[in-house]
Amino acid sequence: MQPFEIEVTVQPTSDLHIAGTGRGAVLIDRCIELDAEGRAYIPSTSFKGRVRAHYERLLSALGYDLKGCKPPAPQNMCNDPSNLCPVCALFGSPVQQSRVEFTHLTQPETLSPTTRIGVGVNRQLNTVEQGRLFFYEAAPKPTSHAFRGFIRGWATDQEIALLIAAMRLITHLGGQKARGLGRVSVQVTHVWIQQNGQWQSQSPDQLLQHLKQEATV
Numbered sequence: 001m002q003p004f005e006i007e008v009t010v011q012p013t014s015d016l017h018i019a020g021t022g023r024g025a026v027l028i029d030r031c032i033e034l035d036a037e038g039r040a041y042i043p044s045t046s047f048k049g050r051v052r053a054h055y056e057r058l059l060s061a062l063g064y065d066l067k068g069c070k071p072p073a074p075q076n077m078c079n080d081p082s083n084l085c086p087v088c089a090l091f092g093s094p095v096q097q098s099r100v101e102f103t104h105l106t107q108p109e110t111l112s113p114t115t116r117i118g119v120g121v122n123r124q125l126n127t128v129e130q131g132r133l134f135f136y137e138a139a140p141k142p143t144s145h146a147f148r149g150f151i152r153g154w155a156t157d158q159e160i161a162l163l164i165a166a167m168r169l170i171t172h173l174g175g176q177k178a179r180g181l182g183r184v185s186v187q188v189t190h191v192w193i194q195q196n197g198q199w200q201s202q203s204p205d206q207l208l209q210h211l212k213q214e215a216t217v
Helices: 044-061 086-091 157-168 204-216
Strands: 002-012 100-102 114-122 127-138 147-155 184-195 198-202
Touching (some): 044 086, 044 100, 044 157, 086 157, 157 204, 184 204, 198 204
Antiparallel strands (some): 002 147, 002 184, 184 198
């Protein structure tokens, strides 16, 4: 296990709706996250949650023992520090601190949010619910910059490779996916691993190749 840092970019291919609780707007029911300068960003918690979900699905598909762990409800997660599933061992659980830290994903463009109208639908009758009209914001996709952030922590080469593979499975972020929002392309641009006290640049594709070779053994 060694220190590592991953640089990741998220390029939206549609507008984004990542709801936030830190701000409000007149006549808007669901606001998006904006920083102090009015720029949309992807909160670290939102991205970490999506990466964790894909990491869990990937490990399940590869046959790892997840010990019946079913986040996010704490009572359904690993609560024995001596018997953690591989997901909780890396991302943390109610009794174990996470070994990975995610930063916010930011971009330099200031784009005014658009306002959209949504309606609630009765799933049984397939009709519009009365009194369920709402307004929500969407962040226009950046025209020339992707969202950029970092993942840092302590992990094995295999865990780092699995992290990269999980991020490459992400196709959507945020809410209102049924309305065409949140489509993204996630790219791991750089990986650095500290070995023998020195930071070494690693190829994401080479790390994934090692993972494929282990999976076929």
